[in-house]
Amino acid sequence: MVLMLTTLILGGAMTAAPTPAVPVSRFLDSLGANSAVCVRGENLESTIEATRFLGLRWYRLGYESDIPVSTLLELHRQTGVRFSYGLQSGGADVERLLRGARELAAEDALVAIEGNNEPNNWGVTYQGEEGGSDLSWLPVAKLQRDLYSTVKSDPTLGGYPVWSITENGAQTDNVGLQFLIIPDGAGCLMPDGTRYADAANCHNYYTHPAWPGLHDNQTWIASDPGPGCRVDGLYGNYGLTWRNHFEGYSVEDLISLPRVTTETGVTIDGPITEEVQAKLLLCGYLSQFARGWSYTAVYLLRDRTDEAGNQSFGFYRPDYTPRLSALYLHNLTTILADEGSVEEPASLDYSIDDRPDTVHDVLLQRSDGTLLLVVWGERFTGGADEVTVRLGRAFPSAAIYDPTIGTEPLESLRHVSRVSLTLADHPVIVELAP
DSSP states (O other), rough: OOOOOOOEEEEOOSOOOOEEEEEEHHHHHHHEEOOOSTTTTOOOOHHHHHHHHOOEEEEEEGGGOOOOHHHHHHHHHHHEEEEEEETTTTTTOHHHHHHHHHHHHHTOOOOEEESSSSHHHOOOOETEEEEEESSSHHHHHEEEEEHHHHHHHHHHHHHHHOOSSOOOGGGGSSOOOSBBOOTTOOSSOOOOTOBBBBBEEEEOSOOOTOSSSOOOTTTHHHHHSSSSSSSSIIIIIBOTTTOOOOOOOHHHHHSSSSSEEEOOOOOOOOOTTTHHHHHHHHHHHHHHTTTTOOOOSSSOOOOSSSSSSSSOSSBBOTTTOHHHHHHHHHHHHHHOOOOSSSSSSEEOOEEEEEOOOOOOOOEEEEEOOEEEEEEEEOOSSSSEEEEEEEEEEEEEEEEETTTOOOOOOOEEEEEEEEEEESSSSEEEEEEOOO
């Protein structure tokens, strides 16, 4: 581990334009994971404990594992966690999905409703027609169209967002699932104006068969909404589909396209040690948020025990002992913790001198006015960078945190207007008192 050293110095001119802060609660709300909660070897008591420890705000799941909705509601009551609820792998029972979603919505435990999980791998049978995989994707498209229209006409669920299917880049025929709404003149097999979703949905894992191994800027690149993404990202599913290259949104449109990630992460293997995995997951949540993904679910809360081998994706091992990823995320959410709301976010004229392309940042704000400048490095192949953060004005006090070390400040200082940081492969937080 490269220890982050800081020196804080008075003075320094500023030329940067003001950057508006984002409520820290919005970032915390984006933090999710995939979990089976109480089936597939998991149990509710341990899931409650893990949820509290990690500070997660939502889980991605569906009806396919027969998780009782009453159990999900108990988890919500105990922890406040909410759920995206989906058809999942091969599912086509819209009415069953909506029954469960209504129960969740009644207790404010619902985030969104999701379409099919990876129909390229699982296929779909809808209204007697088989589709997805290597067959026509018309049944998949009709199912998603009907799911959307049924949700939007439902008195209870009409106000909730519908997330698209995943792996729509695998369409064998151009049914238009690379769009949220098929635009006029798109030339798709489904009619112009067909509505599928309110948000794009991806599984942009940090590594990919076309981009294996460990790289600098690993999570920043995986979060890229454009063609610079080297993994299975937004561009390959909604810009130019990866299987048959059907045209979707322009790069300019992709940048502002509403989007979520319902699976991402990385397994421990080769150069990706337990510590590297933990740092990748921290940087991943931050990169996703900074690059416009409103929700991010890491695969997986706990390693699967009903699948071949130990996949080592999880924050927790099969016996629920925490990995470093669990400890580091706990530290991050503890440092940033805030339950209030921010009515009018502040702005800050900060800049980062000598910034290499592996250094990234996001400005957050607590409800008490405290600013939290999160700066992270992605030099995963080694090395570190010395940078100076110029704050634009003097703050009465500041504290520096490193979630890979603990939850207490490494330094607490007064009268601060610039900060020198050594950044390597994880985030640090500069807390600025109002």
